[in-house]
Amino acid sequence: MLLTSDDEASLSNYAPNMTLILPAISVGNVGQLAVDLLISSLDLELIAHSPANKLTLPLVGPSAYIQPGSKQLSTAVEVYSNKEKTLLVVQQRSDFISHARKEFLDSLVEWIVKMKIKRVVLLSSAFLSSQLDSFLQCSEVEKTRRFLSKAGSAAFPSVDNFEQQMVSSRFDDPKSLRGAGISTSLFQRLDERNVAMLALVRLCNEGEDNVADAVAVVNLLNDVISLKPVDKEWKRPISWMDL
């Protein structure tokens, strides 16, 4: 689903050791901004434009990460990897086709289970303004809520203060995560299938500095799975020139 069968075959030996990182289309585009930082900073290479492109609103452009002169395309759903093939990072640039949302979720879950990916990280966000008062008053670090699936504790041993239940967006439920897109549905499905999953959900609002929210998320992720030296800055992609 995320890859063609040929691309899957080339990764099948690596999958049991791979961490899959993907964004949720969520408030402030925080998950997508966070993935942009990862791809730009970690020297990841594009391995495929995903067949999942047909389930999203079409979008193409020049590469978001390579300097002018390159003829590499950006499409709505792309898959990147590092040279050692321990990381598989998905970037999604546009929203889902409304009548294909369930198909995307179903296909993604089945694909993750089929490939036997070692662990999944979802980068997401939710509306701060619809949270409980206790979250409105929390520290910057606590503004990124951490959710671990039942199978996730062993795969992410350094995560603390995590929650194990995600509540879908409902107006009447004070624990709901409004604005988090696919997050709750994906988390619940992978939890049921005993997949190790960590979801980082940044509480924020639209129109604020969502780049800072994205940096907070990747900093926390870096604390958990050591992607780069702590003192090395995250590299902003060239597509952010207007931000």
Next chain:
Amino acid sequence: MSGPTFFGEVLPLNSRAGDVDADFETEEPANFSVSVDPEMPKKLDSCKLLLLAHGEHACCYIKAAKMETNHVADIVVASTFESAGAYRLVIESSSSGYLLALCQREIPSEYAYEVIELLMTSFTASPPEKCLILCSKATVLHRGEAAKSNISILSSTNAGSDWSSVTSMPYLTTPNTIDGLPAAALTFCELHKMSAVVMTSWYQSTGHSDLVQAARSFDAARKLSTVGDYLLTSSAVSENLAKLHPKNPQYFA
């Protein structure tokens, strides 16, 4: 609810990211259906060039520039609510192995990929050897540094040596993007390792778009590979543009 209530209302929160509170558990029905009319059109044995003209500027140019073609079929995007009008992609072909698709009115983006899949598979026995997609955008929408030219191109990875002169044309710069039907076409070609180029004409947005001048910008396409073989000469194109739009005599030399 009308009139002052003095009570707060619970309103949905909106996000520029999209529909961030969408339901992923329930299958939503499609509001439109996509079909070919007539259902089983005659297929070309092979297609050397598929030319997709998207929007009024590109369609205006192609109507003035094309050689003789025959209408094959329409791809129809019809609403499930009968009162709404249908969107049509008009398909024409020539005996020289050239397929033309004209989309005057923008098709809903959610159905763009489905339309392109039908376009690429329903009218030729094998996939087109090359695809050229023409579209236009207002210059006010150009992001980043100012557009250096009134046209820019974007190509698939396999476009390479198939298209002569493509490297001499201005490439679309980051962070500009293309969406809708042209994006769906280039994405399809990229996924299927086909050779494709999207040419965008940037027009001044003055309230009444300079239709003919923007259309004329597309004449640069004849420099791309053998595209010129399927078009009338530049002087004939100018003459036809004048006939199509007699209200703009000041744009004709």
